[in-house]
Amino acid sequence: MSAVVPGARRALVLPRWRPGAVPALIAAIVLALLLLAALWPSLIAPGSPTATDARAGTLPPDSAHWFGTDRSGRDVFTRVVHGAGASLGLGLGATGLALVAGGLLGALAGLAPRRVDGVLARAVDVLMALPEFLVALLLIAILGPGTGSVLVAVALAAVPAYARVARVRTQQLARSAFVESALVLGQRPWKRVLRHVLPNLLGPLLTMAALGLGTAIVSAAGLGFLGLGATPPAPEWGVLLSEGRNLLGTAWWVAVFPGAAITVSVVCASVLGRWLGGRR
Amino acid sequence: MLVVLWGAATLAFLALQLVPGDPVDTILGVDAQVGEQTRDRVREELGLGLPAWLRYLQYLGGLLVGDLGTSYQARQPVAEVIGSAVAPTLQLAAAALGLAVLLALIGTVLSRGALRGVVSAVELVAASTPTFWSGLLLITVFSFGLGWFPVIATRDASSLVLPALTLAIPVAAILGQVLREGLDAAAAEPFALTVRARGAGPLRLLGHTLRHAGVGTLALAGYLLGSLLGGAVLVETVFGRAGLGRMVLTAILNRDLPVVMALVVLSGLVFAVLSQVADLGARALDPRLRDGTSG
Numbered sequence: 001m002s003a004v005v006p007g008a009r010r011a012l013v014l015p016r017w018r019p020g021a022v023p024a025l026i027a028a029i030v031l032a033l034l035l036l037a038a039l040w041p042s043l044i045a046p047g048s049p050t051a052t053d054a055r056a057g058t059l060p061p062d063s064a065h066w067f068g069t070d071r072s073g074r075d076v077f078t079r080v081v082h083g084a085g086a087s088l089g090l091g092l093g094a095t096g097l098a099l100v101a102g103g104l105l106g107a108l109a110g111l112a113p114r115r116v117d118g119v120l121a122r123a124v125d126v127l128m129a130l131p132e133f134l135v136a137l138l139l140i141a142i143l144g145p146g147t148g149s150v151l152v153a154v155a156l157a158a159v160p161a162y163a164r165v166a167r168v169r170t171q172q173l174a175r176s177a178f179v180e181s182a183l184v185l186g187q188r189p190w191k192r193v194l195r196h197v198l199p200n201l202l203g204p205l206l207t208m209a210a211l212g213l214g215t216a217i218v219s220a221a222g223l224g225f226l227g228l229g230a231t232p233p234a235p236e237w238g239v240l241l242s243e244g245r246n247l248l249g250t251a252w253w254v255a256v257f258p259g260a261a262i263t264v265s266v267v268c269a270s271v272l273g274r275w276l277g278g279r280r
Numbered sequence: 281m282l283v284v285l286w287g288a289a290t291l292a293f294l295a296l297q298l299v300p301g302d303p304v305d306t307i308l309g310v311d312a313q314v315g316e317q318t319r320d321r322v323r324e325e326l327g328l329g330l331p332a333w334l335r336y337l338q339y340l341g342g343l344l345v346g347d348l349g350t351s352y353q354a355r356q357p358v359a360e361v362i363g364s365a366v367a368p369t370l371q372l373a374a375a376a377l378g379l380a381v382l383l384a385l386i387g388t389v390l391s392r393g394a395l396r397g398v399v400s401a402v403e404l405v406a407a408s409t410p411t412f413w414s415g416l417l418l419i420t421v422f423s424f425g426l427g428w429f430p431v432i433a434t435r436d437a438s439s440l441v442l443p444a445l446t447l448a449i450p451v452a453a454i455l456g457q458v459l460r461e462g463l464d465a466a467a468a469e470p471f472a473l474t475v476r477a478r479g480a481g482p483l484r485l486l487g488h489t490l491r492h493a494g495v496g497t498l499a500l501a502g503y504l505l506g507s508l509l510g511g512a513v514l515v516e517t518v519f520g521r522a523g524l525g526r527m528v529l530t531a532i533l534n535r536d537l538p539v540v541m542a543l544v545v546l547s548g549l550v551f552a553v554l555s556q557v558a559d560l561g562a563r564a565l566d567p568r569l570r571d572g573t574s575g
Binding site for chain 2: 122123125126127129130131132133134137138140141142145214218221222225226227228238241244245248249252255256259260262263266267270271
């Protein structure tokens with residue numbers, strides 16, 4: 001069918017395998033490992049992320065403590081592994097929320113009467129004019145600090161971008177031949193949306209989400225770093241970095257490894273996202 | 281352009297309405313031992329007793345004459361509070377932008393040769409590295425390790441180097457990617473073949489294609505502004521610098537909403553002005569955009 005109608009359903013079809021996809025494969029494997037750490041951290045690092053050991057404070061990395069220990073003797077490797085859940089969870093959760101909310105909003109705007117669409121489109125334009133991180137900060141100011149606020153703030157800040165793509169795509173779809181034939185065949189409007197529009201939105205939005213995941217992880221960790229997210233003993237990557245900031249002169253490893261974890265996640269998400277987007 | 285400004289102002293006002301809690305608590309402090317009378321007086325001073333639509337009109341009217349409101353915390357006009365913090369951030373952003381353009385151009389020139397794959401890999405990592413980590417890395421290596429630059433911010437220009445570099449790295453990466461794609465697209469066009477057929481070397485050709493790539497890069501101006509402003513909050517915290525970023529963070533933690541709102545409106549203003557300037561710049565670079573008939 002997709003050969004006949006351009007732009008027809010090919011939502012979840014992955015790009016064909018080519019030798020050039022090796023970086024994407026590596027990225028996928030690393031992300032899978034990180035997800036494993038997020039879901040079952042104790043499999044990889046059995047110790048407790050908050051257990052202190054007064055005799056083992058600020059030890060450099062060695063065979064017992066791969067990433068060293070922080071000032072109160074907590075194992076940095078354990079904390080980074082256990083932090084994956086919070087950090088990746090925030091990134092994935094916020095991206096998922098933004099995708100669903102933005103997708104629905106965009107689809108509605110694209111199908112709504114012109115006046116409603118115009119208002120929504122302008123609202124999205126205004127929000128896109130503000131830096132995403134600043135919007136997230138403004139939302140934190142309203143919601144107050146906390147992990148839940150970070151999730152909502154990062155998600156809402158990203159909604160306009162998804163809504164914009166979904167709106168344009170919906171308008172294209174609504175004019176396309178196969179949606180029109182559904183109309184001619186007498187399919188009900190809601191069924192037309194569910195059956196033809198939303199599934200076809202999924203492809204472009206998922207590609208966008210793979211790229212947006214990196215931004216979401218960085219924003220969430222950034223808010224954590226600023227002290228607006230998780231509260232300190234919790235091992236969230238941004239919080240770990242801000243703890244490490246005060247020890248830079250004496251113990252570089254406390255800040256370097258959590259930051260490396262963030263960077264690796266984001267690089268992998270971008271590589272995968274670009275591959276899905278068909279750019280390489 | 282005006283729509284963006286009005287939208288940003290409305291958004292900011294809505295945000296203020298949505299904040300839970302009594303602003304009077306923020307102004308006097310939650311534990312302040314004051315009678316109901318004092319609280320009422322403060323409320324009246326701020327016009328908080330008026331209906332929301334009237335305050336909205338007052339707020340918009342104030343914006344028109346440049347009145348951004350009064351900071352809850354500092355009890356000073358917001359314009360003054362912001363004015364005192366704007367210089368260091370502007371310095372930082374300008375230095376970072378300059379560095380980023382320089383780095384992007386270097387990357388572009390290097391990627392002409394065999395280093396193409398390396399450059400694009402470096403760009404990918406640079407674009408993915410959070411500034412609050414790269415900043416800490418730079419401090420570790422250059423301040424604590426080599427001792428080249430001061431650890432904490434001083435008035436000295438040398439303390440600007442690391443923050444500006446930190447802020448420049450992701451911006452340079454994005455700029456470089458877009459510039460390179462634009463150059464490649466321009467080099468594939470027929471006019472590039474004509475230029476080469478006239479016997480122009482790679483450098484002459486670059487002179488021609490750069491103009492084409494510049495148009496696409498200008499479209500990034502808004503995005504770059506966002507990275508610089510949003511990044512400033514984090515970079516200023518990493519390096520302990522004073523500036524707008526630190527101010528907005530303090531304002532958020534203290535629930536000093538008028539300051540936060542003013543910054544939202546201002547960044548909307550800067551974005552609107554910048555888009556206009558970028559538009560004009562694109563017209564100057566690309567004659568096809570001038571007479572309305574896009575080619």
